[in-house]
Amino acid sequence: MTGKGLTHIDEHGEARMVDVSAKEVTERVAVAGASVWMKPETLRMVIEGTAKKGDVLGTAKLAGIMAAKRTHELIPLCHPLQLSHIDVTLQPVEEASRIDVRATCRLAGRTGVEMEALTAASVACLTLYDMVKAVDRGVVIGDIRLVEKSGGKSGHYTAPEA
Amino acid sequence: MTGKGLTHIDEHGEARMVDVSAKEVTERVAVAGASVWMKPETLRMVIEGTAKKGDVLGTAKLAGIMAAKRTHELIPLCHPLQLSHIDVTLQPVEEASRIDVRATCRLAGRTGVEMEALTAASVACLTLYDMVKAVDRGVVIGDIRLVEKSGGKSGHYTAPEA
Amino acid sequence: MTGKGLTHIDEHGEARMVDVSAKEVTERVAVAGASVWMKPETLRMVIEGTAKKGDVLGTAKLAGIMAAKRTHELIPLCHPLQLSHIDVTLQPVEEASRIDVRATCRLAGRTGVEMEALTAASVACLTLYDMVKAVDRGVVIGDIRLVEKSGGKSGHYTAPEA
């Protein structure tokens, strides 16, 4: 990490937005992952609800997609972006009593979209939480991380665990 | 869990907002916790930056506070609320190479504020992530959970691990 | 209409927000209706998609609920409100080749909620439009109107055609 500092902190230690004017416009993609752990009976309720009408997972998916578009309003130093694609998938993993969330964002632009993908995944998880909290107070959201990233000068990145 | 179903899913399996018209106005408080794991050298950069000007932690704190106010815009079935207090604290835990976030929301109203606290904690974590991502791609956000809750008919709750 | 003028226009003809400080806090409910006409084969696609996963109608429903919460941001002279309940239902009417939307909003407050119900219904319709526009350019949204209203000093109202 020699020679690199926190890009959002200037020489006086103050928060700052990175100037992306001079960055190249390239196709950028980021994939974020996250998981929501709940009781087995809660997960079964979600899955059965899903089997019938798909609404718990469907609602979380839409909330994640909509949140990605508002990332720059939530994260103070993020740039406003014109995402060309957002996708959020939710996969129940019964043996681990959890739901895995994966969010993908895409942009032809000057800055990476990992914060957009991470925000989409986080809000999808929070929405799941909201929909089951009345029957399960012990829900935990975690493992929110960058899974894959491409575009920009730093090249392709795949998380070790992915 | 006998006799209880997912409150946000109606008898036809469709997503719905809970009607809180008949709920009592009581003083409601919720505390949410979350953690952000990063490399030791990243954490040191944050702490040193903090020692000087406090900006990484200060920015995350403000982002969390501001996000709590927008919870109902992000989580589809949450009610708009007039929070009377929001607090977010961030505590570096050097031996575990992580930062612990705690968010507290307070309201005199008809509905609980755990989603507001969880949203504040989540967005504070995402902001931390954003500010260190240039030097550390392996940051992970997790352990987002309800720590404590009071007010409303379900009484006082403290998470087992708290 | 003797003795009554446009409440949003003051004596100088300028737009103004109605002052609701002195109005009574009562339980207020408003129901708005709207319809979306499309080709029979488009409607069949929506219904079949619905039968499987419910997403076209489910997405429109959520969009309507979320829009109700933002009415005061869209309609310049509307007051910010803390709605206690929002519901949006969508009913395909195959023989008329249309989908009927009904939105209900509820509030214990000083001002009526018909604009919130009308906004929810309108945005649900726009979302339906968005999801079928690639296969049907002739979709028409209409019949957006107040169906029922109660609470406040003007008493209960039911639209003649309801």
Add this chain to the structure above:
Amino acid sequence: MTGKGLTHIDEHGEARMVDVSAKEVTERVAVAGASVWMKPETLRMVIEGTAKKGDVLGTAKLAGIMAAKRTHELIPLCHPLQLSHIDVTLQPVEEASRIDVRATCRLAGRTGVEMEALTAASVACLTLYDMVKAVDRGVVIGDIRLVEKSGGKSGHYTAPEA
């Protein structure tokens, strides 16, 4: 309609955002129309108010313009766009006791702007409704439709009735 399905529904029946990464950047224009029917005496009030200060129509116009900029926040699967132009006009039609609204949006981009034009027209109508509802409960909004569209691979489109 052979070979075409609902673009917002994927093969599993779930809602999805269309990926526009590969679409061409072209000049895109969309014109939407809508109408608001009211009692003759309500319309006269609006027109007379207009003659003096223009505020009912002026307020609706601005609300429509501002709403177009927020379309992607309201319609879940719409992309955020940088509209280069938005125009909304309102034309009282006394013989039919209605006001005709027309909204035009323009963009150099990868996706059509009909949802932006339709949203602008709808919110202009809702604002008209809001401003006259105290004197006329029977107002109806309708005939919200695409009038004209150009740009993109599907070429120029003019609605039959336009």
Add this chain to the structure above:
Amino acid sequence: MTGKGLTHIDEHGEARMVDVSAKEVTERVAVAGASVWMKPETLRMVIEGTAKKGDVLGTAKLAGIMAAKRTHELIPLCHPLQLSHIDVTLQPVEEASRIDVRATCRLAGRTGVEMEALTAASVACLTLYDMVKAVDRGVVIGDIRLVEKSGGKSGHYTAPEA
């Protein structure tokens, strides 16, 4: 100022939101003032435009009203509020070549509304600026201040110069 510190800074020097849970619900009113100076010929254009259709001043007025509703989104430590009334007036003062703006906000609540009034006045001024900037680059906005305030434990306040 003995015994009083900055209420938004806690004992550790960090920004914080004031907890208003224990404050009394009273009728609160705040009036803010502001002025926009421009060239005499610019002011004349505004006034003449106003004489015809009222749009420069009308647009600024609406922008101010709408901005008041979003104060808590803009000012990090402001509480979300349900304003019961917002009014913005604009008065051209030809002899001083300026426009005076006055914004009034009203609330039955636990916290003062001066930030809402100041935000309304500021955004009305910025909107005036936007509408004349093409013909006058030397416009200056100033004298943004609290004019009058009542409600809450600090009693009635009138600015010395008011």
Add this chain to the structure above:
Amino acid sequence: MTGKGLTHIDEHGEARMVDVSAKEVTERVAVAGASVWMKPETLRMVIEGTAKKGDVLGTAKLAGIMAAKRTHELIPLCHPLQLSHIDVTLQPVEEASRIDVRATCRLAGRTGVEMEALTAASVACLTLYDMVKAVDRGVVIGDIRLVEKSGGKSGHYTAPEA
């Protein structure tokens, strides 16, 4: 000013958004200035707080940056933009008992960014006001103006007083 009129007012005197479709994409920069006057003891509190943790000035800075991104939501006829850089600095001027704010916005686009810089400066000032208002009711915000502008067909501009 011969041959030039208010660009936001059309031939009928109605408000309108300027169509920027045909404008060239150039690198555009705008710098806005503003000042906040307060009592000497208030300023000292801010500076001392700053010396310790930087939160009053840090909070105002972030609020300014975040507000710039929302300019098009606040100013009715502004275009949505993808700013590539926003910076806000705050400089206490003890001898004049004021804080000077300077906001810089940057964009590769079709329209100038002075409104974004002016909005950032204004909201930073309002945030300063909010944080000291409990100890100083006589705070005044002023001297909000364009300091410098480049890009676009009108060339480089520097305010006389800058």
